[in-house]
Amino acid sequence: MFDPKDIIENIADNVRVTHNPFGLNKEGFNTWWKEVDVPATGDALLFTGLMYQLVPYIKAATGYLEKYEDKPMAKYLKYGKFIPKTVANMGLQKIASQDEKLKTATTLGNMVKILKASDVSFFYDHDLDEYSGVLLYDLGDQEGFENHARFVAKKLQSAGIKKLITVDPHTTYALKVLYPKITGISFEVQTWFEVADLAGKAEHGEITLHDPCFYGRYLEVSDAPRAALNKAGVNCTEINNNGSFTNCCGGPAESVSPKLADEVGLRRVAELQATGKPIVALCPICMVNLEKCGADVVDLSSVLVDAI
Amino acid sequence: MTKISPQFAEDLKQYGEDTALECFNCGTCVAICPLIDGSFPRKLIRYVQIGAKDRILLNRNELWKCLHCGLCSESCPRGADPGGILLSLKRYAVASWRKS
Structure with a gap:
């Protein structure tokens, strides 16, 4: 550290x-x-x-x-x-x-x-x-x-x-x-x-969403990305630790201890990968750390843009 | 020897947090914390309750292990805010080194 x-x-x-x-x-x-x-x-x-x-x-x-x-x-x-x-x-x-x-x-x-x-x-x-x-x-x-x-x-x-x-x-x-x-x-x-309102057919049929702590807990807006995905024809395969009980990606520790960030991130990646579905993130910090811990992650915008 | 300041929890309010005395040390925060690290964050909250300021500052680097993810505060059965307490302690530590 x-x-x-x-x-x-x-x-x-x-x-x-x-x-x-x-x-x-x-x-x-x-x-x-x-x-x-x-x-x-x-x-x-x-x-x-x-x-x-x-x-x-x-x-x-x-x-x-x-x-x-x-x-x-x-x-x-x-x-x-x-x-x-x-x-x-x-x-x-x-x-x-x-x-x-x-x-x-x-x-x-x-x-x-x-x-x-x-x-x-x-x-x-x-x-x-x-x-x-x-x-x-x-x-x-x-x-x-x-x-x-x-x-x-x-x-x-x-x-x-x-x-x-x-x-x-x-x-x-x-x-x-x-x-x-x-x-x-x-x-x-x-x-x-x-504010996105797309009714279409996105390429991904099924994904697993990683809720960022600030959206899931502090701002309580976890339903919104799911609603946007559902409207675009994408289903979320849920894991236990989601929404207001989401688990941290480890990213916030990156500046003081990359080792600690990895330790926490690896545990989260294992949870997300358990569904076998593509992992979707909606925070740049989560994206960086989950990718660093070996996950193949895409941003929510790249999933929804296909529905246009 | 540790010097204690019983009014420390009160003093900490100026850094934003006033729920430290709600904590009854059940350990839910330790069990749910993604760090899985000994008795983190309960030990630091106990230090606040007894006013062990020196120990907090001596172990100040530990404060920044907290990811500020909020899971402990979401789960606390006493409505205390362990994440908020640690954030206040970070502010206290920053203010302390800037004063010194």
Whole structure:
């Protein structure tokens, strides 16, 4: 395990300076929309919270963390925040996989296709799309999270945003539950699969859904992806630990202990694989960790998009 | 020797949590926690109840083993919030090292 202090202070510094946990230049990693025909006007802002876009960097960084966990080199991690952000940015851009960046663009592009086919009035503005800061909340840096939340909420409020469509559970929880309490600014927040309305015939007939903890327990929206799947002609083969009693994928431990994340993730993968059906995830963090633990996982958007 | 601060559970409220004294140490949280790790998180909640602040800070890295998945809080028969207590302890630990 890494010293959480080293990890947290690095992430907190990155969020403070660049508004994202990796210290990246947003223009360099939030590029998916350039290849997608996404509406520029509409009622609700598609607010990705940049989580899917960070997947290539999460994977790359985790690979390095795995190498150094519990090794003498781990103690040098605390000096990471002294590396100039431009240098760290260039390094991360170099090690992040191009295939993963394309996968991210495809996943978000599929969500756009589904929303359009569902006649949802929405738009995307890359300038308004920001990281929610939720990792700081999870890690216990409440001060850092609150400062960042105020920055994001005020930015959205100044742009006149009232409605948000979110794409991952962590951002959804932050915007729907935490922001109103902390910033006093509320938005009408719905996930993309709650507003999706596709009646068709998807390619997958039967799947097993991995409920993310934040959708299953904290937000209690586990029925919504099942309803969307059923409407698209897809049945869910259920496992015991689902919905509000879903089991964690292990992903949240990734930054402080990849070993621990693997240990928890392997147990969850065994539960999911027991049905023998394709495994479907609806959270980028779950996706990363379940895949790392050997599961063949697809995103919910890639299943539903077939029904168009 | 461990110094105890009986008012610690009360002090922890400023970091967000006020259910530590509801816990009667039944161990449901330990049984259901995906970590399957000794007496985690019950031991840390007991430390809060008796106010063993030094032990919490001495073992602070353990706090971040918690995945914040919420399964313990969902299952607690006393309506305590073990996950929330650990999150408050993380905030307490972060505030402590930033003060020092």
